[in-house]
Amino acid sequence: xxxxxxxxxxxxxxxxxxxxxxxxxxxxxxxxxxxxxxxxxxxxxxxxxxxxxxxxxxxxxxxxxxxxxxxxxxxxxxxxxxxxxxxxxxxxxxxxxxxxxxxxxxxxxxxxxxxxxxxxxxxxxxxxxxxxxxxxxxxxxxxxxxxxxxxxxxxxxxxxxxxxxxxxxxxxxxxxxxxxxxxxxxxxxxxxxxxxxxxxxxxxxxxxxxxxxxxxxxxxxxxxxxxxxxxxxxxxxxxxxxxxxxxxxxxxxx
Amino acid sequence: xxxxxxxxxxxxxxxxxxxxxxxxxxxxxxxxxxxxxxxxxxxxxxxxxxxxxxxxxxxxxxxxxxxxxxxxxxxxxxxxxxxxxxxxxxxxxxxxxxxxxxxxxxxxxxxxxxxxxxxxxxxxxxxxxxxxxxxxxxxxxxxxxxxxxxxxxxxxxxxxxxxxxxxxxxxxxxxxxxxxxxxxxxxxxxxxxxxxxxxxxxxxxxxxxxxxxxxxxxxxxxxxxxxxxxxxxxxxxxxxxxxxxxxxxxxxxxxxxxxxxxxxxxxxxxxxxxxxxxxxxxxxxxxxxxxxxxxxxxxxxxxxxxxxxxxxxxxxxxxxxxxxxxxxxxxxxxxxxxxxxxxxxxxx
Ligand SMILES: Nc1ncnc2c1ncn2[C@@H]1O[C@H](COP(=O)(O)OP(=O)(O)O)[C@@H](O)[C@H]1O
Ligand SMILES: [Mg+2]
Numbered sequence: 067x068x069x070x071x072x073x074x075x076x077x078x079x080x081x082x083x084x085x086x087x088x089x090x091x092x093x094x095x096x097x098x099x100x101x102x103x104x105x106x107x108x109x110x111x112x113x114x115x116x117x118x119x120x121x122x123x124x125x126x127x128x129x130x131x132x133x134x135x136x137x138x139x140x141x142x143x144x145x146x147x148x149x150x151x152x153x154x155x156x157x158x159x160x161x162x163x164x165x166x167x168x169x170x171x172x173x174x175x176x177x178x179x180x181x182x183x184x185x186x187x188x189x190x191x192x193x194x195x196x197x198x199x200x201x202x203x204x205x206x207x208x209x210x211x212x213x214x215x216x217x218x219x220x221x222x223x224x225x226x227x228x229x230x231x232x233x234x235x236x237x238x239x240x241x242x243x244x245x246x247x248x249x250x251x252x253x254x255x256x257x258x259x260x261x262x263x264x265x266x267x268x269x270x271x272x273x274x275x276x277x278x279x280x281x282x283x284x285x286x287x288x289x290x291x292x293x294x295x296x297x298x299x300x301x302x303x304x305x306x307x308x309x310x311x312x313x314x315x316x317x318x319x320x
Numbered sequence: 321x322x323x324x325x326x327x328x329x330x331x332x333x334x335x336x337x338x339x340x341x342x343x344x345x346x347x348x349x350x351x352x353x354x355x356x357x358x359x360x361x362x363x364x365x366x367x368x369x370x371x372x373x374x375x376x377x378x379x380x381x382x383x384x385x386x387x388x389x390x391x392x393x394x395x396x397x398x399x400x401x402x403x404x405x406x407x408x409x410x411x412x413x414x415x416x417x418x419x420x421x422x423x424x425x426x427x428x429x430x431x432x433x434x435x436x437x438x439x440x441x442x443x444x445x446x447x448x449x450x451x452x453x454x455x456x457x458x459x460x461x462x463x464x465x466x467x468x469x470x471x472x473x474x475x476x477x478x479x480x481x482x483x484x485x486x487x488x489x490x491x492x493x494x495x496x497x498x499x500x501x502x503x504x505x506x507x508x509x510x511x512x513x514x515x516x517x518x519x520x521x522x523x524x525x526x527x528x529x530x531x532x533x534x535x536x537x538x539x540x541x542x543x544x545x546x547x548x549x550x551x552x553x554x555x556x557x558x559x560x561x562x563x564x565x566x567x568x569x570x571x572x573x574x575x576x577x578x579x580x581x582x583x584x585x586x587x588x589x590x591x592x593x594x595x596x597x598x599x600x601x602x603x604x605x606x607x608x609x610x611x612x613x614x615x616x617x618x619x620x621x622x623x624x625x626x627x628x629x630x631x632x633x634x635x636x637x638x639x640x641x642x643x644x645x646x647x648x649x650x651x652x653x654x655x656x657x658x659x660x661x662x663x664x665x666x667x668x
Contacts, residue, residue: 125560127457150557159554160426164548167571167665176566177556213666226552233556 073098073237073267074119074273079133081114083126088114090291091133098239101257101259101268103282103299107319110269110288113161116239118164119269120156135144137237154181157230159240163222163247165214165229170206172198173214173225177233192232200228201258220251227258230272236269245273256281287311335405349559380584383648384565390644393637396630403631413602413618415626420635427604428519428612428644432588432594435523435608436530440587443527444534445569451535452542453564464539471532478595482525487597491516493607514609517599523659531585537582542568573661581654585647591616615643 081089088111096102104112107218114123119136121142123129134141142152166173174193183189193210197203202224206217214225223243230238240259244252259268259281273277278285278299285299289310295302306312311317352367399404402418410421443621451460491514496534498510545568553563599611600621619636628634662668 071335120555122555150559152557153555154557156555158550158552160548162548164546164552166549166552166567167667169664176553180558180562180586215666229552229556308440 069303073137074269075134075136076115076119077136077177079115079118079135079237080134081111081118081123081236082128082130083114084128090289092288094133094212094286094293094296096267096269097284098236098267098285099263099265101263101281102270103271104269104288105273105285105314106259106288107314108273112183112288112290113241115288116158116241116269118273119157119237119239123159124149125270154233155235156237156239157233157235159223159227159230159238161242163219163226165222167213167215170214170217170225171210171212171317173229174232176177177229181233196228196232197225199262200224201238201254201261202228213279218251220247220254223247223251223255228253231262233268235266237269238262239269239271241271243270243274244277275303275317282308287314289314355649357435369552379546385645387641388499390637390641391519394641396634396636397638398634400631400634403635403638407635407638411604415622415629415632415635418629418631419593420631420638422618422635422639422642423641424602424604424613425615426620426646428598429614429616429643429646431519431586431612432522432526432598432614433584436526436587437584438495439524439527440530440534441585444531444583445576447531447535448538448542449564449569452540453568464536466533467532471536475529475590475593476596478525478529479596482521482528482593486517487518487521489516490514490518490521494520508606509608510556512607512609513614514611515599517597517608517611519598519605519612520608522594522598522614523608526587526590529593533586534579534583537579537624538572538576541562541572542580544575549594571665573665574657574658574667577654577658581651581658583649584654586642586646588614588650591620595620615639618649 069199072300076094079089079092080087084208092115097124104115105169106112110240117123118131119135119137119142123131131143135143137152137155140147142149156263161178166176166177174196175189178189184213185191194207196201199204202221205214205221206225213221217225223246227243247255256277259270270278270282282299284297285295286293287295287302287306287308287310294308295306295311297307301312304314310319350366357483397407397420398405399529403420407420407422408426409423410419411419411423411427412419413424418442418596451463455463458608495510495514495516498507505509549567550563551573554560554565558566594614595617598614598617600617602613603610605612622632626636659668
């Protein structure tokens, strides 16, 4: 797995929705066991960039892309590259909690079952480890058969993290995972992200500079579809090289 | 609150008669005030509740009245020594000999409905999945419109089409080929000579008539499933078809259930088309190609001259009563099922 220095490399990526250019010639990379924050004002293309990494944009009509995304040495947009295989290795957590309308247990076992895990004991183990990793086990261990949508927002989001971890992907994409949550749940999930860094490569879209500073190792600052800066987080925030970055960090744009 | 307090003080101080008129005025005017101000906070919407209660109450009343009327009209047969509730399991219908068993019609209706639902629900849900999940955007609207138009075609037109196309097809092509094929020829369900007027024809034409309802309602239900659920499934490595089958259908189950309820209701109650193609023969069908007689058909066919024997007439109303009870039961069962589905999904 770690034969390649970077898990994901983005080379000269440009994307369009219809005629509208969204991302403009972006190049960056995401290293193993680091948290990369993607920052920028809303509408600048953060989600689009993230969704290009697991090809979730493919289904959007009129989506067009140029450039490459290399995952473990292969361009994921190559003909014949299995998008299902890709998504098995790149988990995703969305901006709003989106648990399936099923029981908590079924939410976790959905992914493993898709990929051929049938053994009940093994599934049970996956449920437990995933929920423990997402710091939810203690709260729900007695309610595994209750419907997931009945959980609180923060619990739902942690369930979604557990669901993403259920297939044990080396990479985890998170699109503003705490922006729809109360501060306490948000803090819990932030902690969780730092914790998960030990085992996963995490790419975190965030609107929030403080959050990026707290959790990320490197950061990318996007502005109107351009990658303005891509550097160690500390460097970017303490000494922004570009005035647009500075404006964003000091809160003048965004 | 304070206004009411002031009024209360007013009342206690004023003369009892004045206070009565005052109170009456408040009784009448306040609800309207409240209704008009219903969107302001702190107002209770009494008149609104009343206005909504009336139609709800009226429809309940109508159902009760219909049931009462059917019960009243079928009392003679249900209390007569030659009739009684046992007619529902008695298969002999011969008004000339005072035999009023309605089992044939009940069985005929149930079988016809089963076949129709058995075809229309899977095909309809399949079509809806295609429309909602796989169909290119540009095609979806036109196809939906055509489907909706299909629902508006009068049932007699379906009946006419079935009579000149479906019935001959069953007689000349389907039955012979199934019966002569060594693979299927031995199956009991396919036996019997047929002139095409059959249980199968009734079931198929009913299925065709139900399809548009099932497709449109199911499509609408599938479309209300949030995209974020589909994306969550795809992001876990599911294919689009896995996502449709395992997530979208499951999330839309209450709506899909509603489609099935409506289809069931329409299927048992449908008259004209079925009447024209089932052969209306007084026998219990044992194969798909046997003719059959459904409940709606017997009422339509015989009510006109049933007045000669009061019991005959009453027995036809008893058929209507059974029909009514059956569809109420279907609906209630389906509702319970939907409720259960919504509970396990955390919707309620
Ligand atoms: N499915 C879509 N179809 C068309 N335009 C889209 C779609 N999704 C996003 N966009 C557009 O792409 C731009 C970037 O969106 P997004 O990546 O969601 O921004 P961010 O996540 O940084 O707020 C926005 O202008 C948005 O309107
Ligand atoms: Mg976004």
